[in-house]
Amino acid sequence: MQTNMLKYFLLFIFLTMSASANRAEIVNEKPSPKEEIKDTIVVRGMVLYGKITKIGPERLSFKILYSDGISNFAYGDIDSIETKYNYHLSYNRMDIEGKVIGIEDNKYLKIITSDDTLRTVKISDIDNFVMSVIDDESFENRVRNKFPYTKGNINLGFNLESGSTTKRNMEVLLNLRHKQAEHELRLYVDYEFETRESETIAKYNYEDEIVSIVTYKNNFRNNQFYYGTLAFDYDKPRFIDKRYVPSIGYGRKFEYNKSIWIVPSVGLAYAATKYTEQYADKNFLAGALSMTGQFRVDDISIINTFILDGFVMYYPSLENPNDDWIFRSNINFKIPLNEFMSVNLAMTYVNDSNPDVHVGNNKSTTKLLFGLDF
Template sequence: MRLHFVGLLLAVTAFATEEIEVLPMMEDTTVVTKADSEGWVAVTNKTQKLDDVSSVDIAKEKRRQRMENKEKEKSEEEPPEDTKVDTITVKGAVLQGQVSELTADYLEFNLIYGKGNIQIKYDDIEQLSTEHQYHIFYKGKETTGQIVAIKEHAFLVIKHGDIEETVQISNIDRFLISTRENDSLENQFRNLSPYTRGNVDIGLEYESGTNVKHKASATIHLERKMMQYRSTFDLDYNYETTKTSGSPDQLNKNDYTLFFEQDYYLSKGDFVFGQLGFDFDEPRGIKGRAYPAIGAGHRFGESRDTWIQIKGGGGYVHERFFEYPNNSYFSGFMGVGASYKFENRSPI
């Protein structure tokens, strides 16, 4: 029995020796691998006995290699991060980042090593070049390319392919990142309709208590600005009822206002306009009120989002009522409006 045991041990040792592969590694390290039937290997260091490599070790090694393969495949599928930068020289200082907005009076720049945008006046810009591509709309035309230079603090040199084109900054109506750089749905819509923007707000409200109230409201604002022309459309609607126990519904609000205005700019801030408004208000008995008007105004402001505007003129009003005779008269008016966009930015 003893000789038979030794022979069996030698046979096992011989079989294991055929499966052992010694791989040279670093100077002080030797790695021994043991293969299973699927070709997977378990790794052990030089101080670990071969018989200590169990099926658990092999399973762990399989899992590790699967994770490595997944990470490798993931890294191959992921596109490289955007490393494009725009470069601008301001009073001798070289800044890197991306142009975020361009108006007739200033340029906004988003730095790669900080948060928020900075406003830079064109008189302070010495050099400007971009690696990003931009979609620029000016004087009813459009071009897409990279900015390669700024001339006389008033002209941009745009390069697309082998063609260079000079665009006067004051003629630019809209400046957008190209869809080649940003293919998001929002940016595609902006590039598709660059001159128009707006907002829609819809509200529904239900109150339950001593009285039950139903409320609905809708607001639409659209604005189109192209060259010297600006068009504005507004719709405002409100509806509200109140129900008290033992009594019928009471109509509190059922009104809407339509308003359209067309402006023509004679200069940077001066404009003339024509407008048309219409009101309906059932609780107040107004079946319809129309009020066309013409006039002139002036807008103070540095951008399309930040401004103060005054205007005045004359018009004609025609009113129709549910229970009273119609009424018509001439009118004069003066109005003041303002807009301010809150942003995280600093002037420079």
């Protein structure tokens, strides 16, 4: 187990360093007429040209002209902004297109819209900020403009092993987030499928499991929310035919400089599990305890950005917590390679009251995945 995890980590580091080294090369080709359009920002007296790639809660991401890297600047370090590109902004249930002409008090952007209206937009209210299709007609940018309130990523992993035993493995991890004003909807899907066969053993399913979690949040006050969640999963090798866990509750977000935050929540849940084979179904009322979090560091040498995020979910039975419970956790190490792609090392751990003594209560998985952000 430890040897396999070490191999994953070494491969993870090698791939990200190789990709990041290629990303850092300076492009010396002559710019096309389209590239001559450029945004201008002044950071502590230094004038930079390029284009804005992201407006975050604490930093602005900027692609410097003639360079392949993405630079991140704190708003407090930015003296002025003036864009030549047109951008599509979504905030407070409104969508506007225009150009950024300034920054005020490190908290507000001055926008001149396409109809020459001057607007002052609070940075923390911005749900979406992408380049307008006027200046970028690519497919991915059209999708971002078509669905301005939806963001996410899909991560894929494949493995084919031949020898005395043939193994075929596929892994998919999907995250979607739709946020408009105080309403927020999230979808998490984790699917793994693996078959094995040999000369003496017919093809069979070694892994066949899925976890799907849909969560609605109503952010009724700053950093506070009510939520409703429906979790569904099955795991055929562990004899779980299907399991539903609906829950409701209250949560609060604690932020430490915007890039580091945790979100604990508490509520009530009902767990309904149908097992395969000879095992009886198991249903129980449970408490719902969960926590999500993120730790992000920018401007790291070589890799530029490192993101650590994950969640913990615990459903203990209110009647017999020592006999019936469900625990699930996920931790993800992510290194963005560019604006759209990333490398991810995902680790999951499951502990539940499984009735089969040979299967046991514990299960852990480590995956190396390549992600596409949108």
